[in-house]
Amino acid sequence: MNQTRKYELLEKYHAGRLTEAENLELEQCIEAGLIELDELEDIRQLDYQLSGLAEELSSLRMRTRFKEELTDLIDPQPATAGHRFQLPQWLRLPAVRWAFAAILPVLGWTLAWWQFSHKPSAESGQLAAVQTELENIRTMMMMTLLQQESSSERLKAVHLVREINLESANRKITEALFSTLNNDPNPNVRLACIDELSKYLDAPEVREGLVRAIQHQDSPLVMLSLADVMIAIRDKQAVDSFKKAFDKAETPPEVRNDILGRLSRAI
Incomplete structure (x- = not known):
């Protein structure tokens, strides 16, 4: 097997796009020692924008932006010139949008609570509450994506577990x-x-x-x-x-x- 074909198979494997024939070819290559199992384990392509949301909530401006983005996810409006935030396509699936709709009221209450509280001693508890809601969102999205027909979407769902603490x-x-x-x-x-x-x-x-x-x-x-x-x-x-x-x-x-x-x- 030439290196080009090897890397092509590995790339498709990481992306979850192997056909049945290619999956069989990959297994045969592993059996023959042409591809090591270690080469299959480095799946780090998923860069969910949710992983940085807790840090963005450190200021009022970021908290406001976060609520606006969640609202846009449920009821997307035409993008304006100054609006740069774009969610991955899979996050715009109807089922995922409904998942956000279910959790948004609780999350909005938590954000409002944090926004109007200025007691330093309470900040750590408030941050923990926001992070808990983010974990609930990720869990709900994982369950939703596992039901998708696309194997790449189901693969994303499994790896979303890494984002849940x-x-x-x-x-x-x-x-x-x-x-x-x-x-x-x-x-x-x-x-x-x-x-x-x-x-x-x-x-x-x-x-x-x-x-x-x-x-x-x-x-x-x-x-x-x-x-x-x-x-x-x-x-x-x-x-x-x-x-x-x-x-x-x-x-x-x-x-x-x-x-x-x-x-x-x-x-």
Whole structure:
């Protein structure tokens, strides 16, 4: 394989635009050692403008602008010459706009509370309240985007979890990630789910869910990723789960032997 084709496949993988034929080609390249699994893990293309909203709320002018932008999102008006703010196209989906509409009243109340309060001792609590509302918005958008037909939109939804400050596993979010991991037709989306769920391996329900998820997989790439997680948590049930998955799917012998070999040595 020449380097041009390799980078083309990697670029499409990162963007979630691989066709079934290209996905098969990518898996074959990995099996042949032409592409390392590490090269697939560097997905940092998502630059959501919401990540900087909390900092913008540090002044009255920025707080006012923030409310205007949320209002424009729900009822967009023709852009004026001085209006430079533009949201990504996916944020203008009707379903996402309705999500903002549902959260806007609470967020507006929080912003007003902060705007007219001048007590320094209360500022930290007010900022925390605003940040909580931002997390609620991101969560609602993630749930909405997971229902989209486009695999790239669902991939964005999974990676939106990175923008949500979770100190521990959130049941609503993990259930959505597991549902996607077990049912999404796109291997790239499922790989992203594993990446996010593996951040909460200290939670027993997450570890158990990942073991159960093995039987729902048929993609060698996804199986290899789950095998890495099983080695990390040293779950003995993983071997039986993989064998059942191998019986259902036409897994390449190289992948089957690699997974079972590594599990037997590690567990």
